[in-house]
Amino acid sequence: MSRYMRACFDGLEAYVPGEQPQDRSYVKLNTNESPFPPAPAVLAAVDAEVKNLHLYPDPEGRVLREKLAEQYGVRPENVFLANGSDELLSFAFLAFCGRERPVAFPNISYGFYPVYASLYQVPYTEIPLREGFVLAAEDYCGLNRNIVLANPNAPTGRAIPARDIEEIVRANPDHVVLIDEAYIDFGGESCLPLIHRYDNLLVCQTFSKFRSLAGGRLGYALASQGLIGDLEKIKYSTNSYNVNRLTLAAAAATLDSGGYYEENGKKIQENRAYTTQELAGLGFETLPSVTNFIFTRCPAVEGEALYQALKSKGVLVRHWNKPEIADWCRVTIGTREQMDLFLDKVREIVKEAG
Numbered sequence: 001m002s003r004y005m006r007a008c009f010d011g012l013e014a015y016v017p018g019e020q021p022q023d024r025s026y027v028k029l030n031t032n033e034s035p036f037p038p039a040p041a042v043l044a045a046v047d048a049e050v051k052n053l054h055l056y057p058d059p060e061g062r063v064l065r066e067k068l069a070e071q072y073g074v075r076p077e078n079v080f081l082a083n084g085s086d087e088l089l090s091f092a093f094l095a096f097c098g099r100e101r102p103v104a105f106p107n108i109s110y111g112f113y114p115v116y117a118s119l120y121q122v123p124y125t126e127i128p129l130r131e132g133f134v135l136a137a138e139d140y141c142g143l144n145r146n147i148v149l150a151n152p153n154a155p156t157g158r159a160i161p162a163r164d165i166e167e168i169v170r171a172n173p174d175h176v177v178l179i180d181e182a183y184i185d186f187g188g189e190s191c192l193p194l195i196h197r198y199d200n201l202l203v204c205q206t207f208s209k210f211r212s213l214a215g216g217r218l219g220y221a222l223a224s225q226g227l228i229g230d231l232e233k234i235k236y237s238t239n240s241y242n243v244n245r246l247t248l249a250a251a252a253a254t255l256d257s258g259g260y261y262e263e264n265g266k267k268i269q270e271n272r273a274y275t276t277q278e279l280a281g282l283g284f285e286t287l288p289s290v291t292n293f294i295f296t297r298c299p300a301v302e303g304e305a306l307y308q309a310l311k312s313k314g315v316l317v318r319h320w321n322k323p324e325i326a327d328w329c330r331v332t333i334g335t336r337e338q339m340d341l342f343l344d345k346v347r348e349i350v351k352e353a354g
């Protein structure tokens, strides 16, 4: 830190993104990207848009918002676009949380939540998950705070039903309940229909995972017009052109290629079941997952050692040193070939350990 940075950021611990190594090629199962490239129509749409890059993008992203609204049965006024859902979360924390409006989230969840809370100096409470990393809705009722939940949760992969979300939203009518549905399309139950009945529910989704567009950076919120208007106010006070032209074009074309992504999603589900079963044969314990990753632990090799051994063999997975989850590794589900390679390396490591 230079002597010019404000002292209030002394204690700020920035988010550490998953490794994106450029030195050698790895089987990359560490940041939950899709192993499948964007649909052909997306490549064509981006190509066609390049010639317009001398012009600013539409700050309202009108075409894309209308398409998303149609797809989800809402109005464009219920849709907000952001540069990845990370930016969306940042705007939401800035808009709705503060000293006088504290926030709560699970003790094991997406690592960015405590970072945004610290950045904006928002008091936060981490609510412990129950046995088996189960999220109990009753733990979030009547907290008198804003609430942020990933559903399905990361890095556990577990989900709760929409009726549990409804219970939480109803029990906190004077606070915003933000549901981060980054992985919803891999098998969870979306709470989106509830936005028509609850004006305090903010649903966040992304093109980064199921829709193979992590590099394009597009997240969106679906909520009551009031909450969307609040996010707009923050956006227009920060960066009115937050979503660039190529990404707007890519995303619109993505929505026109639904079948391609559904097929890819099915392959991920198959590969998830296959990988889980093979790991079980090696004695691994794997949580039930409705996402494009699994959270797994090996009885013979502790988490950090497994992560390191896989890395030395050219396979990247994600591991955290946090005590509650130090035994576990999060493994993104890739293609069948990638999973077979991962499993081969795991077999070698288990053998070497035994």
Ligand SMILES: *Cc1c(COP(=O)(O)O)cnc(C)c1O
Pocket (backbone or CB within 6 Å): 032, 083, 084, 085, 086, 087, 110, 150, 154, 180, 182, 205, 206, 207, 208, 214, 217, 218, 219
């Ligand atoms: C990947 C992820 C995000 C971030 O998505 P971007 O749209 O790429 O910024 C947000 N929340 C959770 C829980 C995620 O896993």
